[in-house]
Amino acid sequence: MAEKPQHFDPLDPAQAERRAEARRRLDEIDPAKQPGAALKDPKRKDWFEAVYALSDGDAVKVPWGNLAAHPYLLDWLARNPALNGLTALDVGCGLGDNAAALAEAGAKVTAFDFVPRAVEWAANRFRDKSIVFRAADLFAPPPEWLGAFDLVHETYTLQALPAEILPAARKALADLVKPGGRLLAIARARDEAQEIEGPPWPLARSDIEAFAENGLVLESLEDIPAGVTPSRHWRAVLRKKL
Template identity: 60%
Template sequence: MTDPDFAERRARAREKLDAIDPHKRAGGVAADPQRREWFEAVYELAGDDAAGVPWAGLASHPVLAQWLEGRSLQDFRVLDVGCGLGDNAEALAAAGARVTAFDLVPRAVEWAVRRFPQSAVNYRAADLFHAPREWRGAFDLVHELYTLQALPDALLPDAARALASFVAPGGMLLVISRARDEGQEIAGPPWPLTRAQIEALAVGGLVLSSLERIAGSETTAPHWRAEFVRDDRG
């Protein structure tokens, strides 16, 4: 990242965004249960400065980048969930995949298209909980990074079923999230996931095939990287 004050601008933006996030206050879940209004506000207030988008790193996420090293996704049909400004979708496409990437906020999708005008990625505005019917069972790989940890606990079962519904027979769901221990109190959002919450994503015919806890550092939090495969045996 070449902009030397990016981190400072991001910190200032995060303070403003936390101040308007209803989920930081009592009763906020009822006010904006799916956090749609807050996500829309993030992109509106950011203007054209990616530092105003807390999850925009202007590069593919390092945990995804590590997973992609030496891996070919040639001709895989891939769905990138909550694509934001498009960096992860572009990394998946660079690995050979035919990528559909969606975000709840149309402004995010428009921004991604402007950033990558020559991209082969099919960027779409869509709602995880009301996704296009043609996406059901349509993808060899579904990639989800940070969407789940941005949702209140009550929405996680519905989100898990939605993610599972996209996975084709023999396909995979790849989930990357910040990690926390059972019983660890978090003043979210975001709400890093516990091991039990990750394991609970094995619904709709999905089976957990790999779960890694990736250690944090001075600058990064611990993360989960989980792979689920569709079990077609029964």
């Protein structure tokens, strides 16, 4: 088994090569990367399970396994410190770093992923945190989660889904937010007319604004140019109507 790093360093040649090789291997088995192939499972569950199964416990081989919270989430938390005691849900938690950042900010955190191996990995990494990790499906969440959270956070979940199920994903996210609560969404960004080949599929502004169909009001939408990350991003905050 490969030595497990404490963080992913893209400037480390050995780590960069392991990630690039894993990315090539995963692209070869990703149905969404095959030209003209129909996606029998738009949620791509088999592929996500393969990511963790093929990693051999090496986070570097997980394309999003940077072993650090997303910088745009950390920046938002620094600007919005009043999370003490609020309930927060981390969607698609992966290896758990974003959930840990929310917990460190004072929130009562539940985090989920639909790959049990990822959930187990995250729970083992953050045993010392008061985080509830669960295996669950965004499109069929536990009933007690509906309308239960002051803050729902998702980073890179929507952009991993094809356009045909984005409306259902937006509704599923909105349904988890408590009336008066907020949704924080972070994703790669694109222009409306820009042609894209995914996955991932960067979101257009209209993809964010469409949350209005599910009772969410856009409070802020930041268009963040490449710099801290290699690509342009959206950071959106939406509030659920009372």
